[in-house]
Amino acid sequence: MANYRGPVCRICRREGVKLFLKGTRCMTDKCAIERRSYPPGQHGQSRSRATDYSMQLREKQKLRRMYGIQERQFRGIFKRAERQAGVTGENLLALLERRLDNVVYRSGLALSRKQARQFVTHGHILVNGRKTDIPSYTTGVGDVIQVRPRSLELLAIKAAVDVTESWPMVTWIDCDRAALKGTIRALPAKDDIGAPVNEQVVVELYSR
Numbered sequence: 001m002a003n004y005r006g007p008v009c010r011i012c013r014r015e016g017v018k019l020f021l022k023g024t025r026c027m028t029d030k031c032a033i034e035r036r037s038y039p040p041g042q043h044g045q046s047r048s049r050a051t052d053y054s055m056q057l058r059e060k061q062k063l064r065r066m067y068g069i070q071e072r073q074f075r076g077i078f079k080r081a082e083r084q085a086g087v088t089g090e091n092l093l094a095l096l097e098r099r100l101d102n103v104v105y106r107s108g109l110a111l112s113r114k115q116a117r118q119f120v121t122h123g124h125i126l127v128n129g130r131k132t133d134i135p136s137y138t139t140g141v142g143d144v145i146q147v148r149p150r151s152l153e154l155l156a157i158k159a160a161v162d163v164t165e166s167w168p169m170v171t172w173i174d175c176d177r178a179a180l181k182g183t184i185r186a187l188p189a190k191d192d193i194g195a196p197v198n199e200q201v202v203v204e205l206y207s208r
Contacts (some may be wrong), residue, residue, distance in 0.1 A: 056205035063197045067096050068113055073136070078206055089199035090190045097188040100127065101135035103145050107175050107182030108164035109157060124151040139184055146181030 064074045081091035096102065101117040104125055110116035117135045119125055125132060126146050127139065139145065147157055161177060169175050172192050174183045190199075 053205075053208075056201050059198050059201040060205050063092075063096070063195065063199070063202060066113075066195065066197070067099065067102060068117065069096075075206075078202075089203045092202065093190060093193050093195060093199055094188050095138065097193055098139050098184075099135065100125070100132060100137040100139055100145070103139050103173065103182065103184065106170050107145060107173055108161060108167060108169060108177065109145075109147060109180060109182070111160045111163060115156070115160065119147075119157065124148050124154065124157065141184055141187060143184045144181060145184070146179065152180060 060074075064071065069077070077095050078088075078092055081088050081095055084091045097106070101113055101120050104110050104116035104119060105113045109125075110119055120135045120137075121133050123131050123133050124147060126144075126148050127137065128144055131148060147154075151157060157180070161180065165177060170188070170192055172184065172186045172188045174185050176182070
């Protein structure tokens, strides 16, 4: 998560859904949502009336926290989505999915987006043969994302690939596990993303 150093399981509990911020822990019964499915804090189990604004805010926070993006950066991505042709909400999801750190995660080269961000910033990832250390870099169709040759023996990457080998992969990325790389064969569609968020509500929030 961008600049967040606290327990990430609290974030999932606050939003009420699994955001898969903890890697393999999210797949076990140790997941915070499985053990305590109510918001954290003293008043977590108390009932409060949800307003339209609070529902819109929560949907936006889910999306922003899932991808580990700060508010200012998220607004910038939303403005890009607005300028593009098509449905703004779907454009927003596609731009978030095409971020380099997310593509590394979706390709099975990292256990979480946070770990993928770390791999990118430390220079372990190549895009079309060139080192790219910007997690927010927007990938496109035909781009090849792979582990740098000098990093192929990195224990963290090898351990991540061993675990993610059994995970279902997205259909818009061709993954070559042997070569530790993925090729983007199409732009992600809404059905391919499967984010637990109503993106139209997010659009309504920024249109207030």
